[in-house]
Amino acid sequence: MHGGEPKEDCHGAVTAPIFQTSTFFFPTEDPISWQGKVPEGSYIYTRWGNPTVAAVEAKMASLENAQSSVVFSSGMAAISSTLLALLKKGDRLLSIEDLYGGTFSLMRDELPRLGVEVRAVSTTDIGEMERELGKGAAAVYLESPTNPLLKLVDLKAVAEMAHSAGAKVIIDSTFATPINQTPIDLGVDVVIHSATKYLNGHSDLIAGTVAGSKADMELVLKKRILFGGSLDPMGAFLLMRGMKTLDIRMERHNRNGLAVAKFLEQHEKVERVYHPGLASHPQHALAVRQMRGFGGMVSFEVAGGRNGAEKLLRSVQLIKRATSLGGVDSLVSMPLNSSHSSLTPGDRERLGIKDSLVRLSVGIEDTQDIMDDLNHGLSQI
Ligand SMILES: Cc1ncc(COP(=O)(O)O)c(C=O)c1O
Missing domain, CATH: 3.90.1150.10 (Aspartate Aminotransferase, domain 1)
Structure with missing residues (x-):
């Protein structure tokens, strides 16, 4: 509940204030000679980062037992930016075949166009996953439980197999929420949520989250900045409020x-x-x-x-x-x-x-x- 909430330094505010601003004064004593490097804890422009958004990111990282988190303007922005951050032309991605329809289309229509080979494997037959990992893969993409048939993937077993084959494991954990399942504890590298769903919980917001290691989240953040799927401060406030009662x-x-x-x-x-x-x-x-x-x-x-x-x-x-x-x-x-x-x-x-x-x-x-x-x-x- 308290992760990411302000301490006494926010004018004594008990809840995370909405920093409804697109831009910030340059964070140096002499703003004119600013060198373009953002000091730790400072903000420049809300597409890059914003204190209300950062509060949600801290709460999300703490819920998923992750080092870091990046918040997006939708679940699909989170999924597409993560895949663009962690894959490159020529890579092979193993994906379970039971996926949310939007993700399914992304795998079928978009990634191959960018030179990423996507191989769909059975969601429940771990033997097929092992055989395909043996042929090489940069990453494995999972959902568990799946949409809509609620099939499960053995996360610990897949993470062990994938890591010994040198592949990263990404999961869309939307159906589970961090209350019911913490994939990072089971060895998964990156956890995505459509925060539109349980995290916000009131059917009044579109948002997405990604959580994982500091190094992976730096790559994901770069893609958020460049592809532009940033969540606005008001949306971040609503998500923060929803997450308190998760x-x-x-x-x-x-x-x-x-x-x-x-x-x-x-x-x-x-x-x-x-x-x-x-x-x-x-x-x-x-x-x-x-x-x-x-x-x-x-x-x-x-x-x-x-x-x-x-x-x-x-x-x-x-x-x-x-x-x-x-x-x-x-x-x-x-x-x-x-x-x-x-x-x-x-x-x-x-x-x-x-x-x-x-x-x-x-x-x-x-x-x-x-x-x-x-x-x-x-x-x-
Ligand atoms: C499991 C799952 N992942 C991702 C998404 C996409 O999220 P959004 O609609 O927030 O972009 C959905 C949406 O229904 C979903 O059910």
Whole structure:
């Protein structure tokens, strides 16, 4: 809660003030003869850095047990800038095949154009990852749990394999949050979040974060400065405020998520439920080993195919029909036409994303209210 918060030196402010300024007086006694080098703890221009943004970065580094952090104007800015910072033309990137749709498109359409070879490997078959690492790779890109099927990657095992092959490990840990999982403790090098989601937690901000070693974050910061995905001070203030309640919100998301997953699992109109906290999840043992909680994301296949899923979405009254996730309000969507609409139907089928799949971001409302709403919606199928 207190990481990055001001000490007494901010005019006694108890919360991090919003430094709503694009630029700063040159930080030298004689500003005219300024030599262009920014002294430690000083600021020049908000695209480079800003005290409100720096406060969030300190909080994020402390949450992820990282040496340093860089904050961005979106999760995608964080992902693309990190990949541009750590990869170069001719490099080979191993990526798991279950990815957020935007990241999937970045890997499919953009990185190859820049001369980076991207090889998609099975998310859960660690043998394939090992074989591909044997052929050489500069980095491995992971999500765990994945969007939308909540598959897990054994982070400790992959980090050991990747490091002995000389590859860096990058993870998008958005679904887990640093409350439920700290990948750096398991050997991962760089941890990315769409801070739009649980970190901010109120569905009212777009932001992204990256955390890792000081050396890696210096490279990432350079790309933020040059490609320009900097977060504005007001956005940083909102994110800081959201992050202060991350722990208690996650407690409720974890509790509601598991209760709703169990409720759905026994419902006659539900064919399959995906949630790492369920004993029926094929990687439940791994979830228990590497996570402290299982989060509020629940995906499930309903009876009646796409038509059934659409009926449910039309019928819910408390749960909001919207994409995105991780906020205090429960949100429901179909990956088919939202988070994974950029995939071809063939790719979705190969990955197991069915037309009847519903993705639910369980909020912090009363548990029974959420279940009653789902029960009502499901009864319409
Ligand atoms: C797992 C994951 N990573 C990254 C992103 C992209 O983040 P943003 O929308 O903040 O750019 C999303 C967005 O849905 C996501 O779900």
